[in-house]
Amino acid sequence: MANNLLQSPAHASAVPFSRPPTPGVHPLQVGFCGLGSMGYFMARNLANSFKSQLPPLLVYNRTVSKSQKLLAELGASTVRVADTLHQLATECDVIFTNLANDAVVTSVYNEFAKALAQLPPTKAKIFVEMSTIYPTLAGDLDRLLSSHPHTHFVTSPIFGPPLAADKATLLIPMSGDYRSKKEVAFLLVPAVGRKVIDLGGNVEKAPTLKLIGNGMIMGMNELLAETLTLGEKSGIGQQTVYDVIKDLMPAPGVVAYGNKMVNDLFDGSVGFALDGGIKDANHIRRLSAELNSPMPTVDNAHRAMIGARAMHQAQVAAGTQQWDIMDWSALIASSRVGAGLNPFDSKKGTGPTRED
Structure with a gap:
């Protein structure tokens, strides 16, 4: 089982x-x-990458309207909509999953297993789990x-926000069966991401790295929140502090999340939802406790x-919310309230004005 050598020579070093x-x-x-905020873009880019070489991508989403939206965007020659998880599991050679949390992942894979029991595969089949899950679940x-x-399993969670998924610049850790990883990697790069990191045969390794990486990002967000809040409360102003941060540490993640905080861009429907951040933090804290490796920043x-x-x-509850889903950069609200500032509107309740 192999694809049609979809990767260009320019991306050879990335795999x-x-x-x-x-x-x-x-x-x-x-x-x-x-087909959530990440999965929709990944599925779209994947479908477009091989539309002239492989059959249309078969997609499934619990909310059918998202599948229909992708079908309307790309057309029937590029995408087909599956009616059930059973259809996805039995008709496909490679199945990618990108889901909200461990409970949903468990439910979906139990359905896959039922389908495989009813119709055992007669040729190689690869399942690729791309969600952020606890390693032992893998x-x-x-x-x-x-x-x-003939069934193989690969873990391949992804690093990057929805914008990176849209632009196919995700970073892709991968662990599991070697031959399966090879097959999957050449499907994903450059269609979905820019680079694969091979973490060996133990399927728990890629989810572990994903949690470590997310812990670093949320720790960075916490430091950003505290720093920007102190800048505002001191009278220097959070914008001035943010400008200094961009000069000193112009990393894309720091710049992007700092911009969200400074400009109160807390719409989680176009970012990473706060509930997802809390779920990941729970996983990281559990992992750090099990390994006796404290992470107080997390x-x-x-x-x-x-x-x-x-x-x-x-x-x-009061009907005064501006956003139905909060982005995890909204954690700055806690720092602001602790400093006596407005949690979600930085234009209200600013600190003292500096006197020259």
């Missing part, structure tokens, strides 16, 4: 595997489950799927996100 063998008689049927899923013939970020969610839920 740490040799090319798959020459394609067989039957071209790959690829499927995608989960091991559970691997054991669940490996009980079925503890602080977790507390700040819980506080921001409580404030947002109070606004929802």
